[in-house]
Amino acid sequence: MELEVFAIKVLQLTMDEAIEISKVIGNEHRMNILKILSTGPHNVNELSEKLGLPFSTTAVNVKKLEDANLIITELVPGRGTQKVNSKNYDRIVIDLFTDAMDKEKNVITIDMPIGEYVDCQVQPSCGLVSETDYIGMQDDPRSFYEPGRREAQLLYFRHGFVEYRYPNRIPYGKKATEIEFSMEICSEAPYHKLDWPSDITLWINEVEIGTWTCPGDFGGQRGFNTPEWWTIYFTQYGLLKHWKVNQNGSFLDGVQISGVTVSDLNLHDKPFVSLRIGVKEDAFNAGGINLFGPNFGNYEQGIIMNLRHSE
Structure with missing residues (x-):
């Protein structure tokens, strides 16, 4: 898949495609x-x-690079006609995942748009941004209730939370064995600031899973999917974080962060699964939150839930 991002042309590869390109380069x-x-x-x-x-x-x-579509060759008039070579891509991105999860029949996957929250309490600095413009007024919490919030590709706030509700699709008679959420996220600083820690907490069905301290608010280099009109001096991208809860506890990117297990979440008691993301009022590092949608930042996704259940 090819992505046109600002003035940068990106070649996005699966792992299988990357093997062949790696042989060339x-x-x-x-x-x-x-x-x-x-x-x-x-x-x-x-x-x-x-x-x-x-x-x-x-x-x-040159021919090997041309055959791999990494460079292009054009006939250019000059002193006669000559072949001139140019690079075809600025970046090569390799997606380090497989489709194994898609083949599992006991996995429920839902990609939630970041603007589809059902509740929020936010304090400035705060705002919502679509792919083409701001939604409502900047630094005005009332903007978070605008109907256009569903088009949000970036949302940010200094204090507070946003809450999402995913449909509970666990088949009757089955038991939830693991739940995982992934999202692109970072701190929220004026413009951007790499050294700007923020204590970001996650709750599932009102049960606190754990807190992660994000090191900063990332900018200065345009995100792969960040639109051209969004100035380079503002936040550009986040980190892709994976929160997982199973019978052994709660984990962030594979590292255990608490003893909360999937049995503690009461996933069978409600018609929905609640996810709350926020910065506590008493957080030591109250550095805010930026949440990214598929058309902002570096990753083409919203907030993905993977819910596994028994066979």
């Missing part, structure tokens, strides 16, 4: 060619001279 000469082409178009003679390689060797390596 796993060569010093071809990597050096890509480095040179990142500065501007060159013909084979120019590449050969800069690399200190024979023309024939350079041409063979």
Whole structure:
């Protein structure tokens, strides 16, 4: 899949696709060619001279990059017609996941848009941003109740919480064995600030799962999916965090953060699963929250719930 992001062209690969591309770029000469082409178009003679390689060797390596669609070759008029090579992509992104989860029949997966919260209490600085503009007024908590909030691709606040409710699709007679939430998230600072810790807490069905201290509010480099109109001086992307609760406890990115188990969450007692994300009033690091949708930041997702149940 190809993504056009600002002035950056990204090649997004599955792990299987990445194997073939890695074979092509796993060569010093071809990597050096890509480095040179990142500065501007060159013909084979120019590449050969800069690399200190024979023309024939350079041409063979250019052809391999061309066959992999990593560079493009165009006929350019000048002193006669000459072939000029240019890089085709600025970045290569490899998705480190498989479709194994999709094949599991006992997994319920729901991707919740970040604007579909059912309750919130937020304090400035705060705001909602769509793919094309602000929603309501900045730093006005009333904007969080605008109907257009469902179009939000970025929401942020300094204190408070947002709460989501996922439909409970556990089949009757089955037992929940594990629940996992993943989201792109970071702290909220004025503009952005890499050193801006925030204690972010997660609750599932009103049970506190644990707190993670995000190190900062990330910016200065445009997120892969962040739209062009959003200034580079503001927050650009977050970190993709995975919160998991099973019979052994609660985990964040594989590290246990509390003893709360899936049995403590009463997942069979309600027609919905509640997820609350917030910064406590007494948090030591009250650095706020940025939540990203699929068209902002680095990851094409909202807040994904994976709920596993018994066979």
